[in-house]
Amino acid sequence: MTAPIVLLIFGVSTAALGPCLLRRLGWLRRAPRLGILVWQALSALVVLTVVLAGLSLALPAIPWTTDVAALIESCTMALRAQYSTPGGAAVSASGAVLALSVLGRIGYCLLRGLHISHRMKKAQLHALIAVARRHRDTEALVVDHPSAAAYCLPGRRGTVVFTTAALQALDEEQFAAVLAHERAHLRGRHHLILAAADALQRAVPRLSAFRIAYTEMSALVEMAADDDAVRSSPRLTVATALVRLAEQSNTPLTALAAGGGTAVTRVRRLVAPANPLGPARTAVAGMAAAAALVLPLFILAAPAATTTQHLLCPPETYQEISPGTD
Amino acid sequence: MQRLGELEAVVMERLWVLEHPVAVRDVLEDLQSERTLAYTTVMTVMDNLRRKGMLVREKDGRAYRYRAARPRDEYTADIMGQALASSSNPSAALLHFLETIPSDNIVLLREALGGRNTSDEDSHS
Numbered sequence: 041m042t043a044p045i046v047l048l049i050f051g052v053s054t055a056a057l058g059p060c061l062l063r064r065l066g067w068l069r070r071a072p073r074l075g076i077l078v079w080q081a082l083s084a085l086v087v088l089t090v091v092l093a094g095l096s097l098a099l100p101a102i103p104w105t106t107d108v109a110a111l112i113e114s115c116t117m118a119l120r121a122q123y124s125t126p127g128g129a130a131v132s133a134s135g136a137v138l139a140l141s142v143l144g145r146i147g148y149c150l151l152r153g154l155h156i157s158h159r160m161k162k163a164q165l166h167a168l169i170a171v172a173r174r175h176r177d178t179e180a181l182v183v184d185h186p187s188a189a190a191y192c193l194p195g196r197r198g199t200v201v202f203t204t205a206a207l208q209a210l211d212e213e214q215f216a217a218v219l220a221h222e223r224a225h226l227r228g229r230h231h232l233i234l235a236a237a238d239a240l241q242r243a244v245p246r247l248s249a250f251r252i253a254y255t256e257m258s259a260l261v262e263m264a265a266d267d268d269a270v271r272s273s274p275r276l277t278v279a280t281a282l283v284r285l286a287e288q289s290n291t292p293l294t295a296l297a298a299g300g301g302t303a304v305t306r307v308r309r310l311v312a313p314a315n316p317l318g319p320a321r322t323a324v325a326g327m328a329a330a331a332a333l334v335l336p337l338f339i340l341a342a343p344a345a346t347t348t349q350h351l352l353c354p355p356e357t358y359q360e361i362s363p364g365t366d
Numbered sequence: 367m368q369r370l371g372e373l374e375a376v377v378m379e380r381l382w383v384l385e386h387p388v389a390v391r392d393v394l395e396d397l398q399s400e401r402t403l404a405y406t407t408v409m410t411v412m413d414n415l416r417r418k419g420m421l422v423r424e425k426d427g428r429a430y431r432y433r434a435a436r437p438r439d440e441y442t443a444d445i446m447g448q449a450l451a452s453s454s455n456p457s458a459a460l461l462h463f464l465e466t467i468p469s470d471n472i473v474l475l476r477e478a479l480g481g482r483n484t485s486d487e488d489s490h491s
Contacts, residue, residue, distance in 0.1 A: 156459070157459030158459075160448070160459040160460075161459050161460075163448075164445065164448070164449060164459075164460070166418055167441070167445040168445070169372075169374055169375050170374060170375050170378040170415075170420060170441075171378075171438065171441065171442045171445065183442060183445075183446060184439070184442055185442065185443070185446045187446070187450060189446075189449075189450055189462065189463070189464075190462070190463040190464075191449060191460045191461060191462040191463060192460065192461050193459075193460055194460075194461060201449070203446065218463050221463060222461070222463060225461045230461060231459075231461060234461075261461075279478075279479055280479065282463075282464060282475070283472075283475045283476060283478075283479050285463060285464050286464055286471075286472050286475050287472055287475075289464065302465060303464055303465065303471070303475060304471065304474050304475055304478050307475055307478035307479055308478045311478065311479060311480055
């Protein structure tokens, strides 16, 4: 009974403290791809602990052995013991409901999000066929519009769209930089990273951890794409392109979120000389993320490992099956 | 499919320019000057466009006459409005180069760039 409680406490404290902790690690932004991975690990950790807590309530500690017959026998015994009392059955059932409803809700939100974005992309592509034209010899499409904007429609055949105002705002090199940035989004499948993060924040809207994770990850994918763009363009060109597009975009003020901060961070990051993360910190962060994900499994397995078959199975059953264990 | 998509664009281009409803045959004759097309191909394309809501048709005797449902600029504004509004971008359907920025934040952006004059491209070469 301790495993589910420890797991729940662990999950709640991870959700409460994790985001504050990660946001203080400014150096994660120096390696945006690693940063995305760390935020994904944090999100997965919260989900994993809750699901495992539910499962460990539903299934009592199973004494693991290598003997399959003995394992099945002890599993049956353990399950029978658990479900024979009304209290035990109620606890188990609520654990199963918890685990399944968490997974079901996240799965539903993910599918729904993907469906909605698929529909919107399809409508956009249909419309673009009629109103857009190809920009010279690139794959980019151009649409007549007075507000400067550049965006991509991710998918099997990704499409990059520029408005005419954006083309006017950018010179040849800046255009190439923006195109490289959008290509990086498409190549890195950044929309899937964001779709998963968005599903989590929609599944549990009250949990600030997932909201923060989504906001941070949307900033980090932009920085990752900027880092890709500076491989083919000077850093200053990417930064200038960003500011030029911002100057020429006359978006209605009502549509504004609390954004804007990311763009300033991106420009500062691009104007400063390249400052990638050293191998030591990369390794530490990678291992910490991996270790954090394994931890709940240990919490779950620890009591099971210490439980002996004697406690769960009547002695005669143990006697009967023990000759087969050699 | 690629070719049909391309034809859709060509057909819409014609119908947006014309101000009166036209029959499939008129569009076919118009396009025949540039390429050889079957009547059924043009008819399929125009019917696709009608089902997508881009064309409307009205009965004229035994045939139908088609016209653009909305003027081109109105249609474009609609589509771009949808693409640019952050509220209508659920689950990252589109990835923007830049999120929408309040105009007073542009000053911050220019400062971040180090006060460089962005309109003068030659200054930072």
